[in-house]
Amino acid sequence: MKHSDKKINILELSKERFASWLEGRQIESYRAAQVFKWIYLRQADRFDLMTDIAKDIRPLLEDHFTIDRLETENVETSIDGSRKYLFKLEDGERIESVLIPERDHYTLCISSQVGCAQDCRFCLTASGGFQRNLSKAEIVSQVRDIKNELQDSMPLSNLVFMGMGEPLTNYKNLVAAIQVITDSSFGLGFASRRVTVSTAGIVSRLADLGRDTRVNLAISLNATDNQTRNRIMPINRKFPIEKLLKACQQFPLLGGRRITFEYVLLKDVNDSVEDAYRLAELLRPIKSKINLIPFNSHEGCQYQRPNEDTILRFQKILIDKNYTVMIRQSKGQDISAACGQLAVKTADSKQKTDDRG
Numbered sequence: 001m002k003h004s005d006k007k008i009n010i011l012e013l014s015k016e017r018f019a020s021w022l023e024g025r026q027i028e029s030y031r032a033a034q035v036f037k038w039i040y041l042r043q044a045d046r047f048d049l050m051t052d053i054a055k056d057i058r059p060l061l062e063d064h065f066t067i068d069r070l071e072t073e074n075v076e077t078s079i080d081g082s083r084k085y086l087f088k089l090e091d092g093e094r095i096e097s098v099l100i101p102e103r104d105h106y107t108l109c110i111s112s113q114v115g116c117a118q119d120c121r122f123c124l125t126a127s128g129g130f131q132r133n134l135s136k137a138e139i140v141s142q143v144r145d146i147k148n149e150l151q152d153s154m155p156l157s158n159l160v161f162m163g164m165g166e167p168l169t170n171y172k173n174l175v176a177a178i179q180v181i182t183d184s185s186f187g188l189g190f191a192s193r194r195v196t197v198s199t200a201g202i203v204s205r206l207a208d209l210g211r212d213t214r215v216n217l218a219i220s221l222n223a224t225d226n227q228t229r230n231r232i233m234p235i236n237r238k239f240p241i242e243k244l245l246k247a248c249q250q251f252p253l254l255g256g257r258r259i260t261f262e263y264v265l266l267k268d269v270n271d272s273v274e275d276a277y278r279l280a281e282l283l284r285p286i287k288s289k290i291n292l293i294p295f296n297s298h299e300g301c302q303y304q305r306p307n308e309d310t311i312l313r314f315q316k317i318l319i320d321k322n323y324t325v326m327i328r329q330s331k332g333q334d335i336s337a338a339c340g341q342l343a344v345k346t347a348d349s350k351q352k353t354d355d356r357g
């Protein structure tokens with residue numbers, strides 16, 4: 001993000017905070033709503049474009065605030081139409097967002113942190129370690145900037161927090177960003193039911209998320225016993241399966257919604273017939289649906305993808321137990337569009353270039 005030292009990126013402020021800044025300068029607070037409409041609904045990048053704001057107020061705003069966009073370092077398009085954006089942040093860190101075309105809309109997968117501290121063994125983002133939380137503006141800008149760029153008639157209507165990072169460990173900024181993203185009057189206007197937060201299972205934040213937002217919940221489960229889950233997802237040692245599922249049972253589900261359970265299928269680790277039956281039993285008390293994600297092997301990774309028969313057998317057992325089970329087709333495989341891969345790839349190639357001097 002570009003901005004000068006003294007100015008504040010207005011995307012970091014809530015409307016209420018901006019209104020009180022205006023009041024402190026004897027400017028009517030309703031101007032805050034007008035400015036926010038320009039920024040989020042009309043995608044304005046300059047205050048001088050805001051024609052319904054008094055001419056003498058606009059320069060004052062220019063003097064104190066910026067309306068920043070992220071710096072796009074690279075965009076890769078997959079043969080299936082997915083687009084992966086690599087953004088370079090002000091401090092040189094990189095994050096990614098992936099735009100996925102569906103039948104009649106786009107889904108955008110966004111990041112909440114630079115890197116991730118959860119250390120899930122099958123995840124490429126984890127190998128880069130955790131760098132820092134994204135600010136509210138950095139989260140919101142992924143959506144605002146990509147929405148602005150889309151020339152298509154197909155709407156960007158769905159958002160998933162499934163990019164880099166564990167959203168629930170950046171809770172304050174996550175919730176502040178969701179407020180702007182789902183504000184239909186002065187924000188980006190996404191329906192809450194079309195926004196999904198995916199977590200590795202930060203149980204201590206689930207009740208907060210249910211209270212503070214109206215978004216959907218997805219749980220990255222990936223194992224049916226604590227021993228296996230401890231091994232592939234260290235967070236399970238702190239929040240074991242039974243605690244996680246109990247918290248899921250208590251999560252408020254609005255209007256017939258269900259919790260999505262993501263299950264990355266790893267060959268000979270969690271893909272057995274027993275696993276499928278155990279999963280069916282575990283999820284029985286929860287209104288749920290299941291996404292099976294056959295693992296995509298990557299360089300240096302110890303895990304492999306199960307064969308097609310094993311994947312279909314696993315799905316059939318769950319379907320026979322009356323679950324809705326999708327096998328999630330990995331979009332954008334040719335551009336490494338799975339969690340964290342582009343940023344890591346870029347960091348690697350930069351490292352190699354640096355090594356070569």
Ligand code: SF4
Binds near residue numbers: 125
């Ligand atoms: S799978 Fe998600 S929570 Fe786990 S390390 Fe990767 S980004 Fe973090």
